[in-house]
Amino acid sequence: MNNNYDIKDFALADQGRERIEWALTEMPVLRAIHDRFAKQRPLAGARISACLHITTETANLARTLKAGGAELVLCASNPLSTQDDVAAALVQHYQIPTFAIRGEDDGTYYRHIAKALDHRPQLTMDDGADLVSELHKNRSDLLAEVIGGTEETTTGVIRLRAMAADGALKFPVIAVNDAMTKHLFDNRYGTGQSTLDGIIRATNILLAGKTFTVAGYGWCGRGIAMRAKGHGAQVIITEVEPLRALEAAMDGFRVMPMLEAAAISDFIVTATGDKHVLDKAHFEVIKDGCVIANSGHFNVEINIPALEKLAVTKHRPRTGVEAYQLKDGRIVRLLAEGRLVNLAAAEGHPATVMDMSFANQALSIAYLWEQGRNLEHAVHPVPVDIDQQVAVMKLAAMRLSIDSLSPEQQAYLSSWKEGT
Amino acid sequence: MNNNYDIKDFALADQGRERIEWALTEMPVLRAIHDRFAKQRPLAGARISACLHITTETANLARTLKAGGAELVLCASNPLSTQDDVAAALVQHYQIPTFAIRGEDDGTYYRHIAKALDHRPQLTMDDGADLVSELHKNRSDLLAEVIGGTEETTTGVIRLRAMAADGALKFPVIAVNDAMTKHLFDNRYGTGQSTLDGIIRATNILLAGKTFTVAGYGWCGRGIAMRAKGHGAQVIITEVEPLRALEAAMDGFRVMPMLEAAAISDFIVTATGDKHVLDKAHFEVIKDGCVIANSGHFNVEINIPALEKLAVTKHRPRTGVEAYQLKDGRIVRLLAEGRLVNLAAAEGHPATVMDMSFANQALSIAYLWEQGRNLEHAVHPVPVDIDQQVAVMKLAAMRLSIDSLSPEQQAYLSSWKEGT
């Protein structure tokens, strides 16, 4: 393994660059930050090790940090999500050291993280906290130099909070996931569109007139329900929280237990965060031909082992589809082996959505470089004005202007808040 | 003034009862609580003074408390909101002492509150904190007997928090307004439908194909926008918060400053909580014939004095509509003198929405009667399981069943929360 990279194939570099540039056209906020960083060089000299999904959007984040003066090394945060053409382009066209090969084994995965740590980071970026974890466990010699880090995911934030609670976390980390401009947008609009996209690509079935059940009415479930309705389907929501169930009903959806829904649905998508939302009992009554898919993070929402047991035959009628035949002849059609259908059967979140998320990343890293030494060794929220700034930049990129409060209106609001 | 009542006209009592019974049919949760209270008598012997809008829905709340064993006296929380037939029915058909006359003057208003306080309440109910305020200011001799109170509105909660901060509040108060089953529902669904209802009753104009601007994309604004879109209008949102503006755009609405919106809108509705959202500058460019209305709490959102100044003539083409003619001939059509259009031109929140709010009231009062002595003299949230219980009862009333977590699923969620 080279010290500067470990990628699959440089022949893919040109294609990677095309795709990276395409994504950039949908990332105007990050582009604006890139241009500002290129002028102001706020990260001049900062050594960053970043363990992220190696995608076109991440490439644009990396370019932005580099434009800001950072010395950046990238490794993959998941062995399956690496886009090899992007990795090749990062090294060849953008001169950013990258260690990532799609389908790499566990050993390679951790060697890649090790390579990224050899960079002796002053700042870290993580998507699941594997890099921070390795750093604390096996490379604690490097900790003294680390000023701070960012974390993209809920899962990572949970791990880091546990570390902080134990007093084990040795530098401050900003939870990018919690920014309003991230979680209010990617789940509803990103997951909504891409989940439907995945289902349609996998099946090419007309949704109009079909009964479409969404398990879970959280942000993701709302996004999926909204888009399924937008395709002309009749949407059913299943929930375990009474309040969300009420909202779903008030929003015009049918609400019922999954056992009833399964018997009449043409499509069922899970988005709950829990396991076995579709279970043996549901398969026993499920409508013949029903298409089932998962849009939650882990592939445990559908109890596939239970389905395998009930099935007498199984075959693959289309890419990404397994048709299980049950004893009584009914067919259950499982998409993408129960993995995130928007990533497995489509392309995941569109770049527009990652634009806001990664703008928060870039600005948070710059903030840490400046202020990190003054922060407690804990998990911190994205500073409110970074969040606000991202919203303002996004509006500007969409060419939307809005009103602002006059001093008189500002005063009225404040006085009202005081109860007059 | 009688010691047991002061109402307008007993001849209205029968009509009042009809309307109260009608509202009850849309208040299944309160009805269920009524039935339980009638059996269990959880408020046996409790003296309650309640200062609330004297409406059909309040009458049903009062009946519920009485069924629970309470000795209840009612007075009006606003001189203009009293429904005289309801007041008559409360006294005549339900034997609940009531002091309320629509259009009563300030002196009478406070004498009515005094009458309610003469009851020596152990529990108070308020809608704007006037009763609690009078109690602390002028009847502090009664304070020793008071166990606790509830408050329905944001405004009241603000006043009470200020009192608590000064150490002036002498008993615990529960802020019913903050229950999820209240504020998540009444603003979106209640305000949404009733605002459009008010506009259509006042104007009888077809909304399909019209340009309809909503100022503010908070819960109320969302409800109004959703329903205007549901009528086939093309909806524009104006906002001062970038994040909300972004959400509005992502939800498919046009977003622009009011100065641009005013020039192209057939309807403008304000729902911001701020003053002068429609101001002189907007009237100077507003589209000829534009209908303007307010759905925010106070009638300051539209700068009516500025409009009066710009106008050369003014007349009343329909009940609830003032047509102002400007110098250049343009007409601006103001509804309900800028007061809450859903109350002034329609009937306010439908009973279904008040059902959940008042269910929280009834259960909170019972909770205070049992636990109030143990609570700090502060403003408290509605206990989470009351909120949850209301949601569960509402679902049951709608005949909706939902899933529940299996022990295995419960365990998975917990363990996930612990980061495994």
Add this chain to the structure above:
Amino acid sequence: MNNNYDIKDFALADQGRERIEWALTEMPVLRAIHDRFAKQRPLAGARISACLHITTETANLARTLKAGGAELVLCASNPLSTQDDVAAALVQHYQIPTFAIRGEDDGTYYRHIAKALDHRPQLTMDDGADLVSELHKNRSDLLAEVIGGTEETTTGVIRLRAMAADGALKFPVIAVNDAMTKHLFDNRYGTGQSTLDGIIRATNILLAGKTFTVAGYGWCGRGIAMRAKGHGAQVIITEVEPLRALEAAMDGFRVMPMLEAAAISDFIVTATGDKHVLDKAHFEVIKDGCVIANSGHFNVEINIPALEKLAVTKHRPRTGVEAYQLKDGRIVRLLAEGRLVNLAAAEGHPATVMDMSFANQALSIAYLWEQGRNLEHAVHPVPVDIDQQVAVMKLAAMRLSIDSLSPEQQAYLSSWKEGT
């Protein structure tokens, strides 16, 4: 009875004028025609007898014809639809002879038609063909002078076609009802909004989360379904035509027989044109508390006698609502005694919708005055370029511009039509 008018009360004239002027603001197409007619006087000297609903919109049509030079006499086309303030204003403020009193008995109704015929019309206008019928039956002496007439309704057109088929029709009649700019708009958008308006005014019930059944998926049913969905209701369609049922399902609605729908609906509205769509069998299973209403032309869609028979008690909880209690305690709530709920409980079609209909009337009358002598004694469609012209004027009034075909594009379309 005066020779120039028979109306209720001149004291109502000012209010009538206000309301007529208000309606005019929503009738920009008719206004434009009025202005053109005032200049060009295309109807100079034409004697017109018009038997129409005496409403604010009709008043504006009458003013337009008068501005065009016509000598016009009006009488009511239905004893119940006359707005007495409008009738008063027509005579007092607009000097248009009018014979119409709300609630007039049958004798008066026909005497009023006779008065209108005494005018010796050269052109007739009808809404149900009563005037034409009287003319042929009892005043055939006047036929020689009649050049032609217009008819507004389907029902009238059917009667006239029957007359024409028998060779009995003695002058040409234009069927305004069939203009695209009439029937494509008033049923969908007008009936849709006003039906929901009527239901909400009568009940003040929140629609969000309710189950709302529409019987019939014709133009009216579509309009109602669209708006009920726009209020957050869950909509069910019942149909007898398989094709329409399919369309309803493809549009995302639930489709089922009325017997199933009745058992789960909170609202049922009929819009089929047939009788007993809600019948004994449905009342036997109907959901407790269900609100039922009719939006079809005649009040036979709901079998009210059957309901009366099943009921043990009946009372009137709100204006426009009858609550029938069945033996087992279930309540059925009938609106407006089964008559057109949008007229009986709200204000019927908004002026915007009548604008296009009456623009077709005005232009068709002018066309008949010019061309009527050359037309067969039959029922004729509105000339295509009148229909087109109305659409163009409406777009202009809405300040919408559209594209036009270039000569090259025109040529392409024609050649394509020839199959090259």
Add this chain to the structure above:
Amino acid sequence: MNNNYDIKDFALADQGRERIEWALTEMPVLRAIHDRFAKQRPLAGARISACLHITTETANLARTLKAGGAELVLCASNPLSTQDDVAAALVQHYQIPTFAIRGEDDGTYYRHIAKALDHRPQLTMDDGADLVSELHKNRSDLLAEVIGGTEETTTGVIRLRAMAADGALKFPVIAVNDAMTKHLFDNRYGTGQSTLDGIIRATNILLAGKTFTVAGYGWCGRGIAMRAKGHGAQVIITEVEPLRALEAAMDGFRVMPMLEAAAISDFIVTATGDKHVLDKAHFEVIKDGCVIANSGHFNVEINIPALEKLAVTKHRPRTGVEAYQLKDGRIVRLLAEGRLVNLAAAEGHPATVMDMSFANQALSIAYLWEQGRNLEHAVHPVPVDIDQQVAVMKLAAMRLSIDSLSPEQQAYLSSWKEGT
């Protein structure tokens, strides 16, 4: 060339069968006809030559005809639409002679038609009238045996009507395209979903919050607009017909000329049937980054030569996308070279939609076999009860039941139709 087939590669046959079976699951009406045909053998002995797109859906139509007893030969109706795996499966697994190779040259194309005609058809099936045309021009010796034919497309119908008008058509042809159960469904629901699918696959851009223009508000345009709105886009309609423009506005869409729309749109899709709907003038003002696509039948709606001329560079950032850079730096992103984006970038109409179309085909062919000798040599509509029957079968397949008229209701309707 074999006498029984000319296909690309038998190795593809198994995959073809999988895909044909998958499509069959979404074609329940055709499946029901298949089962009836298999029992009743209504086409026993009929020789059919069919010139159709060789797709999975066509394969299921062919299987149905064969099950009915027909001796069927297939050839391709377009050199580019053949799915080679389907062709292989037809020959190998279903024993249906097939002549079709994707990308075949013109000579081969016509040789394949000749092979199909060598079968000496008694019935013909066409998609564009090429087979009928060849038959009349070059194989008139076969005409005597032909009983009748069907035609799937508008284009074909136009050609055949021209032939009939000249007295040149020598047997009756049924225009399947005109069945209500075909054209009311495939354009709105099929084109709607598949056009959005094509755009999202090609670009992976988030539609929520974007401005999306649809040129043309015919059935296709409506379908596309409906789905774009369902994705959260803000939709603009451009039209040349005033009436359709009005409907679009009433349906809540913005309406404006293309010159204005182009300047503010993120997406533009043409669906007009005309040429140069997007032309030089529009490219001169088009918004930077705008994605343009065509969903009309021919690739002339976008003036690509004009775009090529204006562009200074052109490259292919993603499969199916050409990015043209204009002089001033603006980028225009053309999808699928202006060809039907739902076919070129996605999979065309879902099987559900073809189900109804091909059910009409199968039943029309059986009708011709029985009745063709009695029909005039002209273009005939699909018999109404076939159309109706398809609707009924589709509803049954969707497990939807509907009401039927009682004799009393039937009588009421008839009498009303007679004007009583």
